[in-house]
Each structure stands twice: as structure tokens, then as C-alpha cells.
Amino acid sequence: MSHKITRKMDLNSADFYVEVEAPLVAERFKAGNFTILRSNPQGERIPMSIMKAEDGKIAMFIKKLGKTSMELYKTLDTFENVIGPMGNPIDIKKYGNVVVASDLVCGHAENYAICEALSAVEGNHVISYQTYPTADEVYPDEVLADKVCDEYHLTTEDGSRGEEGHYIDLLEERLEKGEKIDVIFAGGALPNLQELGEMTKAYNVPTIVTVRQIMVDASGMCGACRVFIDGEMKLACIDGPMFDAHKVDWESALRRPNMFVEKETVATKLCKETGRC
Ligand SMILES: Cc1cc2nc3c(=O)[nH]c(=O)nc-3n(C[C@H](O)[C@H](O)[C@H](O)COP(=O)(O)OP(=O)(O)OC[C@H]3O[C@@H](n4cnc5c(N)ncnc54)[C@H](O)[C@@H]3O)c2cc1C
Ligand code: FES
Known part of the structure; x- marks a missing residue:
């Protein structure tokens, strides 16, 4: 079909x-x-x-x-x-002060969906942060998460629109001031999710992040998407894709997505030559 x-x-x-x-x-x-x-x-x-x-x-x-x-x-x-x-949805329940943060395409999609689901639960105050490099990269208003959360922060790394800075630094400022954040959900660039986890660990804030890995069958059969959580092997497709950022083995999670770069480059070149890409 x-x-x-x-x-x-x-x-x-x-x-x-x-x-x-x-x-x-x-x-x-x-x-x-x-x-x-x-x-x-x-x-x-x-x-x-x-x-x-x-x-x-x-x-x-x-x-x-x-x-x-x-x-x-x-x-x-x-x-x-x-x-x-596919994968496991988040636990849709009352958390209190929830931050949902993103800085890349997949994270921005998750940001919208998570904000929409958690702001419908009484007792949650849902705070969305969406970070873009510059004003030129900011998505159109109709798809931003501002209409599905309680408090919205659009940030650009160069300050050309919204607040200046990456959400990690802006969140750290809030935590440093003693603001209470009960949980953070975040998606986007993997190295930044590692940095976020390192930052929030110091403040003891539970942090759930999407660990994007190469997926082949996405049904738990091939092992391509394996990640190590607290020393235990998990499969991002069926056990994730969201995991506790404080428990992820980031060294291996950051290395694996580049496994097929050479083959992917050849496939893209051939596709462009046929005019389909
Ligand atoms: C749970 C999850 C959610 C994702 N959500 C989004 C999203 O919302 N928007 C978005 O643009 N991308 C998302 N991605 C990444 C997306 O799957 C890849 O960008 C896509 O597969 C690229 O395919 P390609 O042929 O265009 O590029 P390719 O040249 O094949 O790959 C480019 C890069 O994409 C990644 N990639 C390639 N194949 C896969 C694969 N089968 N599984 C996972 N990663 C792969 C690798 O890092 C690779 O180096 C997500 C990945 C995962 C695992
Ligand atoms: S993609 Fe094959 S086990 Fe997850």
C-alpha cells in the first residue's frame, strides 16, 4: 500500500x-x-x-x-x-516543571509532540526551548512549539532572533539561580545531548534524551542501533530511542552513526547523477 x-x-x-x-x-x-x-x-x-x-x-x-x-x-x-x-513513547504524566529542548531537525519535531502531550496533563508547566544557529534557520511560525507549551523560548546561537545562546547555557543559568526543573526531555545533536547530560548531572535534574543511532530493521533483530546504558547493551529501536542522559555511554553512541559514511557518500553521488536527488 x-x-x-x-x-x-x-x-x-x-x-x-x-x-x-x-x-x-x-x-x-x-x-x-x-x-x-x-x-x-x-x-x-x-x-x-x-x-x-x-x-x-x-x-x-x-x-x-x-x-x-x-x-x-x-x-x-x-x-x-x-x-x-515505533519505539517507546514517553511516560505522559504529571512531572511539574518540565523542560523540552531541541537544537536540530529531529529534536524540533519531538519538541512539538512532547510539549503537546505533556501540557495537556494538569499540574505540568511545560517550558519549550528551541535553539537555531541564526535567524535564517528558524522554522516558520506555524510549526514552532510556542502554541503547545506554557512557556516558550526561541533562541539563536548568534542572537539574531529571540534570546541569544544555546539552550544548554540558558538552562544552566536558570539552574544556577536555583530554579526548580523537575525533568528535561531533549533531542537533537548528539554531542550537545552529552553536554546537556553532563551539565544537568551536577544539578541532579533527570534528563531524558533521544539517542539517534543507525537503524536497519528497527525491530530488534540486527543490532545496528545498539547503545550502552549503565554498562548494559540496549537497542535504541525497541528499548529507546529515549534514554537517561546520565547513563549513556556517549563515546560509543557518538562514534557509531558515522559507520557507513563512505557507502552513503557513493549512494548520494549516484543518485545525483541520475537526477533523482
Ligand atoms: C529515532 C530516529 C529519529 C530520527 N528522526 C529524524 C527526523 O525527525 N528528521 C531527520 O531529518 N532525521 C531523523 N533521523 C535521522 C534519519 O533517519 C537520517 O537522517 C536518514 O536516515 C538519512 O538518510 P539519507 O539516505 O538521506 O542519508 P544517508 O547518506 O544515508 O545518511 C546520512 C546520515 O544519516 C544517518 N543515517 C543514515 N541512515 C540511517 C538509518 N537507517 N537510521 C538512522 N540514521 C541513519 C547517519 O548518521 C548517516 O551518516 C532520525 C533517526 C533516528 C534513529
Ligand atoms: S535497528 Fe536493528 S536492532 Fe535496532
């Missing part, structure tokens, strides 16, 4: 928005789940975070990175498969 893409829109020069018909995924989606996309019967399976699900459709934010994402941006109007929901 193929899935019709109902909307594509540029978010900035590198990232785009895609909405696709996927009623079975949409009706069971909970914040923190992801989906697996396949563009054609021979295509690779690529994992994507889900920003929102409504009216039988799911929405995603995608970066033009390599073969599949560039082909999707340029030529595709259907997906062969949209599988899921």
Missing part, C-alpha cells in the same frame, strides 16, 4: 516539512514514537521522528542529508511504506 504525501514545505534551506497519509500510524501515535519510511520496494528504511498526528496523517521535519532524504525532497510524492509507531 503506498502512502500519499499531502504536503511538502521548506522549513529553511536545509530542512523541510512532510505530511503523509498513514492512518494506522496516526491513530496509535504517542509522543516519543518514531516512524520508519521506505521510498520504494528496494529503498532503505529510514527512521523519522513524528511531529504530530491528526486526521489520519503524520507530519515530520526532514533534513536533506543523503540519498533518501534528498530524493524524497526532489522527486517523491508517495512512500512505499510508513511503518509504526
Whole structure:
């Protein structure tokens, strides 16, 4: 069964928005789940975070990175498969003061979904931080998480829009002042999630982060997405993708996503030569 893409829109020069018909995924989606996309019967399976699900459709934010994402941006109007929901959703409950933070495409999608789910729970004060490098990279207003949280902070690293600085530094300032934050959920650039974990450990703030790893089958069979949590091997596709940042073996989690760079570069080059990317 193929899935019709109902909307594509540029978010900035590198990232785009895609909405696709996927009623079975949409009706069971909970914040923190992801989906697996396949563009054609021979295509690779690529994992994507889900920003929102409504009216039988799911929405995603995608970066033009390599073969599949560039082909999707340029030529595709259907997906062969949209599988899921995959992975474990977050625990949707009362936490108190919740921070949801992001600095990259996948994290921004999760930010929206998590804010929407947790702000619906009485007793939560949901604070969203979305960090972009500069004003030029900020997504259009209609997809920012400001309308699904209680307190919103748009930040740019060069200060060209919103507050100046990365969310890690701005959060540290709040914690240093003694503000109470009960839990942090964060997604985005892996090295920054490591840094966030190191920072919040000192303040004893529980910090749950998305550990993005290469996924092949995404069903726990191949071991490609293995991560080490507190010394124990876990599979990001079925045990995650969100884990306690204070327990992740960051050295191996940061190394593994670059395993196939040479093959990916060749695939992208061939795709460009055929005009599909
Ligand atoms: C749980 C999860 C959620 C994600 N959410 C998003 C999202 O919301 N938006 C987004 O743009 N990207 C997201 N990604 C990353 C996305 O899957 C890769 O960018 C995509 O697979 C790239 O494919 P490509 O063919 O365009 O690029 P390629 O040239 O094949 O790969 C470029 C880079 O993408 C990563 N990657 C490649 N294949 C995979 C794979 N099968 N599984 C995981 N990572 C891979 C690697 O770091 C690789 O070096 C997510 C990954 C995971 C694991
Ligand atoms: S992707 Fe194969 S075990 Fe997770």
C-alpha cells in the first residue's frame, strides 16, 4: 500500500516539512514514537521522528542529508511504506516543571509532540526551548512549539532572533539561580545531548534524551542501533530511542552513526547523477 504525501514545505534551506497519509500510524501515535519510511520496494528504511498526528496523517521535519532524504525532497510524492509507531513513547504524566529542548531537525519535531502531550496533563508547566544557529534557520511560525507549551523560548546561537545562546547555557543559568526543573526531555545533536547530560548531572535534574543511532530493521533483530546504558547493551529501536542522559555511554553512541559514511557518500553521488536527488 503506498502512502500519499499531502504536503511538502521548506522549513529553511536545509530542512523541510512532510505530511503523509498513514492512518494506522496516526491513530496509535504517542509522543516519543518514531516512524520508519521506505521510498520504494528496494529503498532503505529510514527512521523519522513524528511531529504530530491528526486526521489520519503524520507530519515530520526532514533534513536533506543523503540519498533518501534528498530524493524524497526532489522527486517523491508517495512512500512505499510508513511503518509504526515505533519505539517507546514517553511516560505522559504529571512531572511539574518540565523542560523540552531541541537544537536540530529531529529534536524540533519531538519538541512539538512532547510539549503537546505533556501540557495537556494538569499540574505540568511545560517550558519549550528551541535553539537555531541564526535567524535564517528558524522554522516558520506555524510549526514552532510556542502554541503547545506554557512557556516558550526561541533562541539563536548568534542572537539574531529571540534570546541569544544555546539552550544548554540558558538552562544552566536558570539552574544556577536555583530554579526548580523537575525533568528535561531533549533531542537533537548528539554531542550537545552529552553536554546537556553532563551539565544537568551536577544539578541532579533527570534528563531524558533521544539517542539517534543507525537503524536497519528497527525491530530488534540486527543490532545496528545498539547503545550502552549503565554498562548494559540496549537497542535504541525497541528499548529507546529515549534514554537517561546520565547513563549513556556517549563515546560509543557518538562514534557509531558515522559507520557507513563512505557507502552513503557513493549512494548520494549516484543518485545525483541520475537526477533523482
Ligand atoms: C529515532 C530516529 C529519529 C530520527 N528522526 C529524524 C527526523 O525527525 N528528521 C531527520 O531529518 N532525521 C531523523 N533521523 C535521522 C534519519 O533517519 C537520517 O537522517 C536518514 O536516515 C538519512 O538518510 P539519507 O539516505 O538521506 O542519508 P544517508 O547518506 O544515508 O545518511 C546520512 C546520515 O544519516 C544517518 N543515517 C543514515 N541512515 C540511517 C538509518 N537507517 N537510521 C538512522 N540514521 C541513519 C547517519 O548518521 C548517516 O551518516 C532520525 C533517526 C533516528 C534513529
Ligand atoms: S535497528 Fe536493528 S536492532 Fe535496532
